[in-house]
Amino acid sequence: MSEILDRIDQFRCRTVCVTGGEPLAQPGCLVLLRVLCDAGFDVSLETSGAIDLKGIDERVSKIMDIKAPGSGEAGKNLWEI
Numbered sequence: 001m002s003e004i005l006d007r008i009d010q011f012r013c014r015t016v017c018v019t020g021g022e023p024l025a026q027p028g029c030l031v032l033l034r035v036l037c038d039a040g041f042d043v044s045l046e047t048s049g050a051i052d053l054k055g056i057d058e059r060v061s062k063i064m065d066i067k068a069p070g071s072g073e074a075g076k077n078l079w080e081i
Helices: 002-009 029-038
Strands: 015-018 042-047 061-064
Touching: 002 029, 015 029, 029 042
Parallel strands: 015 042, 042 061
Antiparallel strands: none
């Protein structure tokens, strides 16, 4: 995690968006989100809405990219979240 924080610090920004594919499917994503928040970043997570949001640090802003019916992925949307 320190390598990630060091790299982000090089950009001199305070806002970080974790995105790309489905971040929540990646091992360590929840820890990364917490570490970023603890380091003082404003953190957002872009997720497809196919994985439960349970366990995400409450300081993280959640952006849900719900899949449309024509995408072939709409059946994975968890509408309850």
